[in-house]
Amino acid sequence: MIHWTILLAVEAAEEAAEGGLFDFDATLPLMALQFLILVAILNAVFYKPLSKAIDGRDDYIRQNRLEARERLEKAQNLAKQYEQELANTRRKSQETIAAAQADAQKIAADKMAQAQAEAQAQREQAQKEIDQQKAEAMTSLEQEVDSLSRQILEKLVGPELVK
Numbered sequence: 001m002i003h004w005t006i007l008l009a010v011e012a013a014e015e016a017a018e019g020g021l022f023d024f025d026a027t028l029p030l031m032a033l034q035f036l037i038l039v040a041i042l043n044a045v046f047y048k049p050l051s052k053a054i055d056g057r058d059d060y061i062r063q064n065r066l067e068a069r070e071r072l073e074k075a076q077n078l079a080k081q082y083e084q085e086l087a088n089t090r091r092k093s094q095e096t097i098a099a100a101q102a103d104a105q106k107i108a109a110d111k112m113a114q115a116q117a118e119a120q121a122q123r124e125q126a127q128k129e130i131d132q133q134k135a136e137a138m139t140s141l142e143q144e145v146d147s148l149s150r151q152i153l154e155k156l157v158g159p160e161l162v163k
Helices: 002-018 027-156
Strands: none
Touching: none
């Protein structure tokens, strides 16, 4: 094994003595030309289509994000508008309910006042009838009292003296 290592080292030293590590003869421009051709081919075949695809994807993503923002703003505006309409509707319904309650209370108060007025009128009518009946009863009592008084006087004093 040592033998092979020595042989390889000797062979490498001979090659180094002949031309060095790099040879700057006609192969260098040929290698540079091959490299430039490879770069041009890779650029035309691989890098340009790939960069177009990446740019297209970026544009697509950017466009979708803008559209999503616009839709989100539109949805938020619609939500605000619906909330305002809902608040207005609730306020109007509250006003309608309050007005209906006020009307109902007014109608109830009117009915109560009307019923009280009717009751008062009936009481006054009943009082008038009672007063009339009382007056009639008094006149009839007076007549009876007069008649009874005359009868008593006639019995006591006699019928000739009473007239």
